[in-house]
Amino acid sequence: xxxxxxxxxxxxxxxxxxxxxxxxxxxxxxxxxxxxxxxxxxxxxxxxxxxxxxxxxxxxxxxxxxxxxxxxxxxxxxxxxxxxxxxxxxxxxxxxxxxxxxxxxxxxxxxxxxxxxxxxxxxxxxxxxxxxxxxxxxxxxxxxxxxxxxxxxxxxxxxxxxxxxxxxxxxxxxxxxxxxxxxxxxxxxxxxxxxxxxxxxxxxxxxxxxxxxxxxxxxxxxxxxxxxxxxxxxxxxxxxxxxxxxxxxxxxxxxxxxxxxxxxxxxxxxxxxxxxxxxxxxxxxxxxxxxxxxxxxxxxxxxxxxxxxxxxx
Numbered sequence: 366x367x368x369x370x371x372x373x374x375x376x377x378x379x380x381x382x383x384x385x386x387x388x389x390x391x392x393x394x395x396x397x398x399x400x401x402x403x404x405x406x407x408x409x410x411x412x413x414x415x416x417x418x419x420x421x422x423x424x425x426x427x428x429x430x431x432x433x434x435x436x437x438x439x440x441x442x443x444x445x446x447x448x449x450x451x452x453x454x455x456x457x458x459x460x461x462x463x464x465x466x467x468x469x470x471x472x473x474x475x476x477x478x479x480x481x482x483x484x485x486x487x488x489x490x491x492x493x494x495x496x497x498x499x500x501x502x503x504x505x506x507x508x509x510x511x512x513x514x515x516x517x518x519x520x521x522x523x524x525x526x527x528x529x530x531x532x533x534x535x536x537x538x539x540x541x542x543x544x545x546x547x548x549x550x551x552x553x554x555x556x557x558x559x560x561x562x563x564x565x566x567x568x569x570x571x572x573x574x575x576x577x578x579x580x581x582x583x584x585x586x587x588x589x590x591x592x593x594x595x596x597x598x599x600x601x602x603x604x605x606x607x608x609x610x611x612x613x614x615x616x617x618x619x620x621x622x623x624x625x626x627x628x629x630x631x632x633x634x635x636x637x638x639x640x641x642x643x644x645x646x647x648x649x650x651x652x653x654x655x656x657x658x659x660x661x662x663x664x665x666x667x668x669x670x671x672x673x674x675x676x677x678x
Contacts, residue, residue: 368636368674372487372594374463378410378673381455381468382421387429387444388474388513391613393649395426397665398469400648400658406469406666413674418464425451436527438510445512446529449478453532456482460639467669470644472613473500474513476598477533480520483640484536487594490639491541491587492520495628496600497616499547499554499565506553513645517542523557539563541593543583545628546571546603549616568618576624580631588637597632597672598642599625601665611653611661612645622664629671641672 370376382398398421407417428447436442452468456479459466468479473496484490494500494517501517502508503524518524521542522535539561547567550558558565564586566579574582588595601609605619620628632638646665648658667675 368634370638371636372463372639373465375416376414377416377418377464379459379464379466380407380410380417380419381452381459381466382419383425383452383468383471383475384421384423385425385448385471385475387441387448388472389511389613390440390509391647391650394470394472394613394645394647396649397471397646400662401469401643401646401665404662404666406669409666409670410673413670415673418459420455422452422455435510436529437504438507439504439512439527440510442512442527443529445474445477446533449475449481450532452478453482453485456640457485460486465638465673466640468640468642470642470646472513473600473644474516475644476642477516477519479640479642480516480596480598481533481536483594483596487639488536490594490596491543492537492596492598493583493587493632494542494544494598495546495603495625496544497546497549497602497619498600498614499544499550499558501554501557502551503557506551508551518557521561541587543587545579545583546620548618571620571624576620576627577631580628584635591635591637593637594639595632595635595637596640597629597638598644599629599668600644601646601661604664609661609664610657611647611650613647613650614645625664625668626671629668630676633672633674638672641669643669
């Protein structure tokens with residue numbers, strides 16, 4: 366049975382390649398988008414009867430300023446701000462046209478742009494964040510200063526006033542955000558989750574209830590009537606490193622291959638998807654072999670296919 370897409374005007378996917386690594390310190394994640402395309406993602410989506418409008422944002426790397434000193438603890442803040450502002454506009458344009466916006470990262474700081482772009486068109490949307498990490502540190506609580514650990518705090522407006530980010534107005538309310546797959550959360554992040562009563566399902570809940578029940582509980586929390594648009598932001602490190610080893614911050618004890626795919630399948634079945642992010646595929650890590658890259662890139666492609674309607678039968 367085909368899914369009826371409630372917020373898309375046509376079966377068109379705006380595929381946005383974002384070769385960007387400025388939100389963290391490990392080189393190589395900027396090569397994730399091109400590798401996913403080289404492994405046939407565009408052709409795979411076309412075979413599923415999606416019309417694909419592909420734009421690789423090669424210019425993003427040229428936006429890096431010559432001088433980008435830290436602001437407090439934050440590293441490369443001007444670069445991250447300018448890139449994510451550009452990405453926000455591209456995502457917004459696709460969502461406004463009624464396309465499904467599919468963004469390939471790059472590091473997860475890009476979500477500051479992708480989510481802002483979606484919520485600019487659909488302010489009543491919800492964000493489902495699949496990740497080992499909460500990425501909700503503020504400029505004060507971050508230990509590393511890497512902004513890929515902070516995008517959610519910026520989107521919620523709890524990051525404070527950071528020079529250069531004036532364009533990024535708060536668009537995300539705490540009751541429109543839900544996490545699945547958490548297992549490596551800093552103590553200040555735990556405090557933020559509790560203070561703002563944010564729905565979060567760690568690997569403990571996945572083990573206890575099973576992934577099917579967890580997805581239903583997650584949807585019930587943020588989209589109880591199943592009538593709000595959904596932005597799905599998927600960090601491949603949500604998967605166990607045995608499934609997706611080629612990523613910058615792997616954490617043992619993650620989602621299995623099937624659990625990750627079930628999430629994408631179940632979200633697709635709602636017919637509410639308007640945007641999908643696939644982030645943190647890093648095919649160029651020094652300690653990663655070709656087999657690990659192949660495993661990670663192919664699982665990334667299959668997650669996207671499931672989010673866009675591929676089924677087992």
